[in-house]
Amino acid sequence: MKIRRHRALAAPLGALALCLATAPASAQTAPARPWMNAKLSPDVRTKAVLAQMTEEEKLTLVFGYFGTDFPPKTFKAPAEARPGSAGYVPAIPRLGIPAQWQTDAGVGVATQGGAERKRGRTALPSGLATAATWDPTLAYRSGAMIGSEAYASGFNVMLAGGVNLMRDPRNGRNFEYGGEDPLLAGTMVGAQIAGIQSNPVISTVKHYAINDQETDRDTGNSVIDPVAARSSDLLAFQFAIERGNPGSVMCSYNHVNGIYACENPWLLNEVLRKDWGFKGFVMSDWGATHSTVAAANAGLDQELGWPFDKEPFFGAPLKSAIGKGEVPRARLDAMAGAILHAMFENGLFEKPVTAAPMDLPKEILEFHAWVTRRGAEDGAVLLKNEGAVLPLTPSVRKIVVIGGHADKGVLAGGGSSLVYPVGGNAVPNTEPKTWPGPIMYYPNAPLDAIRREAPGADLRFVDGKDRAAAAAAARQADVAIVFATQWAGESFDVPLALADGQDALIEAVAGANPKTVVVLETGGPVLTPWSGKVAGLLEAWYPGTAGGEAIANLLFGKANPSGHLPASFPRSVAQLPKPAEPNAGDTTYAEGATVGYKWYDAKGDAPAFPFGYGLSYTSFAYSGLAAKPAGGTISVTFSVRNTGAVRGKDVAQVYVSGAGWEAPKRLGGFQKVNLAPGASTKVTLSVDPRLLATFDKASKSWKIAPGTYKVLLGHSSRDIVGTVSVKLAARTLPVGWRP
Numbered sequence: 001m002k003i004r005r006h007r008a009l010a011a012p013l014g015a016l017a018l019c020l021a022t023a024p025a026s027a028q029t030a031p032a033r034p035w036m037n038a039k040l041s042p043d044v045r046t047k048a049v050l051a052q053m054t055e056e057e058k059l060t061l062v063f064g065y066f067g068t069d070f071p072p073k074t075f076k077a078p079a080e081a082r083p084g085s086a087g088y089v090p091a092i093p094r095l096g097i098p099a100q101w102q103t104d105a106g107v108g109v110a111t112q113g114g115a116e117r118k119r120g121r122t123a124l125p126s127g128l129a130t131a132a133t134w135d136p137t138l139a140y141r142s143g144a145m146i147g148s149e150a151y152a153s154g155f156n157v158m159l160a161g162g163v164n165l166m167r168d169p170r171n172g173r174n175f176e177y178g179g180e181d182p183l184l185a186g187t188m189v190g191a192q193i194a195g196i197q198s199n200p201v202i203s204t205v206k207h208y209a210i211n212d213q214e215t216d217r218d219t220g221n222s223v224i225d226p227v228a229a230r231s232s233d234l235l236a237f238q239f240a241i242e243r244g245n246p247g248s249v250m251c252s253y254n255h256v257n258g259i260y261a262c263e264n265p266w267l268l269n270e271v272l273r274k275d276w277g278f279k280g281f282v283m284s285d286w287g288a289t290h291s292t293v294a295a296a297n298a299g300l301d302q303e304l305g306w307p308f309d310k311e312p313f314f315g316a317p318l319k320s321a322i323g324k325g326e327v328p329r330a331r332l333d334a335m336a337g338a339i340l341h342a343m344f345e346n347g348l349f350e351k352p353v354t355a356a357p358m359d360l361p362k363e364i365l366e367f368h369a370w371v372t373r374r375g376a377e378d379g380a381v382l383l384k385n386e387g388a389v390l391p392l393t394p395s396v397r398k399i400v401v402i403g404g405h406a407d408k409g410v411l412a413g414g415g416s417s418l419v420y421p422v423g424g425n426a427v428p429n430t431e432p433k434t435w436p437g438p439i440m441y442y443p444n445a446p447l448d449a450i451r452r453e454a455p456g457a458d459l460r461f462v463d464g465k466d467r468a469a470a471a472a473a474a475r476q477a478d479v480a481i482v483f484a485t486q487w488a489g490e491s492f493d494v495p496l497a498l499a500d501g502q503d504a505l506i507e508a509v510a511g512a513n514p515k516t517v518v519v520l521e522t523g524g525p526v527l528t529p530w531s532g533k534v535a536g537l538l539e540a541w542y543p544g545t546a547g548g549e550a551i552a553n554l555l556f557g558k559a560n561p562s563g564h565l566p567a568s569f570p571r572s573v574a575q576l577p578k579p580a581e582p583n584a585g586d587t588t589y590a591e592g593a594t595v596g597y598k599w600y601d602a603k604g605d606a607p608a609f610p611f612g613y614g615l616s617y618t619s620f621a622y623s624g625l626a627a628k629p630a631g632g633t634i635s636v637t638f639s640v641r642n643t644g645a646v647r648g649k650d651v652a653q654v655y656v657s658g659a660g661w662e663a664p665k666r667l668g669g670f671q672k673v674n675l676a677p678g679a680s681t682k683v684t685l686s687v688d689p690r691l692l693a694t695f696d697k698a699s700k701s702w703k704i705a706p707g708t709y710k711v712l713l714g715h716s717s718r719d720i721v722g723t724v725s726v727k728l729a730a731r732t733l734p735v736g737w738r739p
């Protein structure tokens, strides 16, 4: 029998011998199943089913397996797991409780590196690219698309929704997250989660919390003032949870203020559950559980990714701890109940997922290619456009494309979130070939798409390995387009500078041709020491499986760039709060909530490209800025007009400024608008009152100080075009306040 086989293989720790398959005698007579009634609330249904469950059954729900064989630990994935998947929690057929089939992650349906066969799926642009769209509607649709692929692939849990704040642009996983501002990150990631969960699929939000670097991620200790955390990293989670209502929160590997995140009572019991009223379940990252009693009592509900933990802490050890009264029986009810609640709430009982073929129908993938291309177009950020070198026009006859494997494909980020494309890796056999590799290039070559946009042009590709040859080719061309890449991934951090002589290559090409355009495919911000010498600069991030077409559409003006930076681009490492490379052990975030642009503002320092910045092929003007107190916060109105010659999308940004804050200003609201030339629209925004407040530890509440606040309207955090003042009365918001 399958389960037995699995148990036997994982057996060194007989603890796994939870009686998953053997139902009690009473099981023979199926009880009436009121919990199957979808008209009842998730609360009522949870209570009803819990009342019928044996302890063994509850224990079954709180322990999950890796879904892929893992030879280093002689682990064989349960036969019922989806092949090559991230995780699996067995079903309880006696009660009609479905299994949980779990897949990574934020850009689409991933396959684990160790899997023999990979599913070809649609990859969205990176999470950071989606944040750069500043368009929650688009993020929702993107989420709905990958959620539908997850469901069609046989999954009902998607380990998506990364919202760790970008404290250090060198964090190797920044590409999975939403940037440096809590409002932007929380809004965008929350919208994506809501989109995913518009399918009968639970989404997570992760990695909770302060898991802001990959160096020593398994044991490192993030040291942060809890008050500062409330208005930075935790606020990003709070916003994402309020907007997305994820069924699950994944706690992270690291320690937070000396205690592992997955057994941290402050993070789990206090902030998440008590203060924010989170009703879903907390799952551990794969290998992030370190105890039984401490973790269960601190608020961890589900240990996942066996065999990555040292012991199956929530297997037999939990059963024994409950027997001894070290973990209250009621706590097991709460753990299983939280999981069931999320399953009920997200339709997992009503629309059971079924096993699916490795391949999806072509028509579906074609439509999804359109969705991801839109995301890539709207998230790419035009950072420079000297002399309107872009968009390229039909008069450009000779084009040279240089480097970045632009003749083959576009780069993706590495690690568990890697989605394998239909068609396979366009640049195979680059090291590392195994996890967090392979270094993946999606087979959607910018060069091919450029050729389609400029059918008559003399188009050449040089690989850029020979700098002199690249410069010589550039000298003879009307325009030179250099593709520069930086691979980032899970489990390592990256330098801020481009590697492999790419800076020198760009300098050489720019020296040979003033009409040099650089296209960056990077996980996050990088140094751009040559930016003063190139005419054009487009940050395309990791643009997903239709990324090559998106880049060509942007270069040729078929799509108008509308992405804005979700994170500041530094001029130098010295500008960062912690210039030294990420270290092992304690990482003290002395900058507190002064993250990203707030840091630059507080220091009076100018980044290379500021948060919120992004150019368009048209221009926008603002008028009629007015702000007034309303409902205990500030309501802002203004008009946006497209003053240029082509249709385009603007990202209007409202910042607020008050006394005694961590920085001169905070992002208070934003709106993306799509306008025809000459058209205008009126925007009304309301500032979340917590963005006008500071967290008061003593009273455990948000306090808005009485006084005058400035409201600033801008095209970026550094291009403020209008300021008005508003007087606010004192206001106290309870810690659990939500809009």
Ligand code: BGC
Binding pocket: 086, 104, 105, 159, 206, 285, 286, 416, 490
């Ligand atoms: C990652 C998670 C991921 C999990 C399952 C871990 O290594 O940190 O983000 O969901 O693996 O693949």
